[in-house]
Amino acid sequence: MSSSPRRVPWVVKYRPKRIAEVVNQDEAKSKFVSWLKSWPNVKKKAALLYGPPGCGKTSLVEAAANEFGYDVLEMNASDFRRASDIERIAMRASRASTLFGKRGRIILLDEVDGISGREDVGGLEAVLRLVRNTNNPVVMTANDPWDPALRPLRGNAELIEFKRLSKRDVVRVLRRICEAENIICEDDALNYIAEKSEGDLRSAINDLEALAIGFRRVTLDVAKTLLRPRDREHNPFETLRNMFSAKYCWQAKISLSQSQLDYEQAMLWIHENLPNQYTDVEDLWRAYEALSRADVYLGRIVRSGDWDLLAYAVDLMTAGVAMAAQNNPRDKYRWTKYSFPQKLLLMARTRETRAVRDDLASIIASHLHVSTTTAKNDVIPLLKIIFTLNPKYAAKLALGLKLSEKMIEFLAGPNKTLVMRYLEELKRKQSEVARKAEEHYVPRKESGENAEEGSKVKHRATRKKGGGLLSYIGKSKQ
Ligand SMILES: Nc1ncnc2c1ncn2[C@@H]1O[C@H](COP(=O)(O)OP(=O)(O)OP(=O)(O)O)[C@@H](O)[C@H]1O
Numbered sequence: 001m002s003s004s005p006r007r008v009p010w011v012v013k014y015r016p017k018r019i020a021e022v023v024n025q026d027e028a029k030s031k032f033v034s035w036l037k038s039w040p041n042v043k044k045k046a047a048l049l050y051g052p053p054g055c056g057k058t059s060l061v062e063a064a065a066n067e068f069g070y071d072v073l074e075m076n077a078s079d080f081r082r083a084s085d086i087e088r089i090a091m092r093a094s095r096a097s098t099l100f101g102k103r104g105r106i107i108l109l110d111e112v113d114g115i116s117g118r119e120d121v122g123g124l125e126a127v128l129r130l131v132r133n134t135n136n137p138v139v140m141t142a143n144d145p146w147d148p149a150l151r152p153l154r155g156n157a158e159l160i161e162f163k164r165l166s167k168r169d170v171v172r173v174l175r176r177i178c179e180a181e182n183i184i185c186e187d188d189a190l191n192y193i194a195e196k197s198e199g200d201l202r203s204a205i206n207d208l209e210a211l212a213i214g215f216r217r218v219t220l221d222v223a224k225t226l227l228r229p230r231d232r233e234h235n236p237f238e239t240l241r242n243m244f245s246a247k248y249c250w251q252a253k254i255s256l257s258q259s260q261l262d263y264e265q266a267m268l269w270i271h272e273n274l275p276n277q278y279t280d281v282e283d284l285w286r287a288y289e290a291l292s293r294a295d296v297y298l299g300r301i302v303r304s305g306d307w308d309l310l311a312y313a314v315d316l317m318t319a320g321v322a323m324a325a326q327n328n329p330r331d332k333y334r335w336t337k338y339s340f341p342q343k344l345l346l347m348a349r350t351r352e353t354r355a356v357r358d359d360l361a362s363i364i365a366s367h368l369h370v371s372t373t374t375a376k377n378d379v380i381p382l383l384k385i386i387f388t389l390n391p392k393y394a395a396k397l398a399l400g401l402k403l404s405e406k407m408i409e410f411l412a413g414p415n416k417t418l419v420m421r422y423l424e425e426l427k428r429k430q431s432e433v434a435r436k437a438e439e440h441y442v443p444r445k446e447s448g449e450n451a452e453e454g455s456k457v458k459h460r461a462t463r464k465k466g467g468g469l470l471s472y473i474g475k476s477k478q
């Protein structure tokens, strides 16, 4: 083991240099390599490598680049929050490839699942533009690519799945490192480290290194004393599999505490996938019964703020559901393709509409001095009727309230074009009136009768602006 002060961490030192050194992942390797070799004659110019942490996604990209003579231009999710960053990098990448006559550059966007979410819409759009117009292979990585917000990216990328590494794979790599570093390590200790890592080779190598540096001899005792059990977060699919296949109640409960899902999301996932997992009607009834009781508790928590009830809700939705398969217990272990909750998909799809509705509600609320809830529940439905039945009047309202085109569309539906046409007409009239008012206005400076007359005309013009339809025009002019 090297003990120089500028030691390279083992995860870096033992990062695969060649594709063959990436353990397991044969399917992912061959899919990725054939995509990269065919580039740019490929259906999709980007690849999305997804899978659990520390299983070799970034390693494979770097090994392949090394083997095929590509440079890797790497960006992390946190770097591409701003659209301009992505464009700058992409430009630099394409210029560099022509300047140095290399085969090219791989643009590696690590952890793209970090850019989902509303505040990063600009970032996501820029990534999409890059993916569609790139001159270089774009490779993205993600742990969880199933976020609805990432759907456009998924559609534009070759999806390549990485599997969680098995305990055997992890032990194999650890043993190789021990040999290279001249470390004496008990097999049981390696097994223990591998087991704790749950297939995350990065964390296993880090654990091994930490133990080896301190003790040079890695024994099971030392490993057990020093390595805390790692609570890795499970994705929704793993959570469901662990929960349904739980043999004991405690296992089912743990599946939720180790999950990325909070209890509300978990409810939706379980609800959506119950009929996929259980086939027996009575088992299904039992499971839904438990789930609906959990829902009652959750409702009570919201109303009363009594969080002690959460324990009951969690027991019912996990253990209650897992123990429901009594007539057909083998269903618990059946491999099932889990699907994303429709409700969440729908919410994602209607996100934009809901945002328009909320903005509209706050405009109305501030004009009428009512709450946004009242605006949503009482005023918007009324406006919808007006916008459908009376487009002329609707146009006046739109002008007065300064509604955006999206808001008009939200209120008028198919009548939008008509309302927009009236609105344009109103705006034309508005500028005409403003122009005429200006023409009639004679500055005070001029002496004599004219000055008097001038100020009168001006006065009339402004007063005229004050009433009726023109009040809308006047307001929206500023
Ligand atoms: N399949 C593998 N074969 C060989 N080494 C691996 C493999 N997977 C991970 N490693 C080791 O673990 C370290 C981390 O792996 P890598 O960066 O490829 O993980 P990742 O899948 O990109 O994880 P993340 O999702 O967290 O980015 C690497 O430096 C390498 O040493």
Ligand SMILES: [Mg+2]
Pocket (backbone or CB within 6 Å): 057, 058, 059, 110, 141
């Ligand atoms: Mg990575």
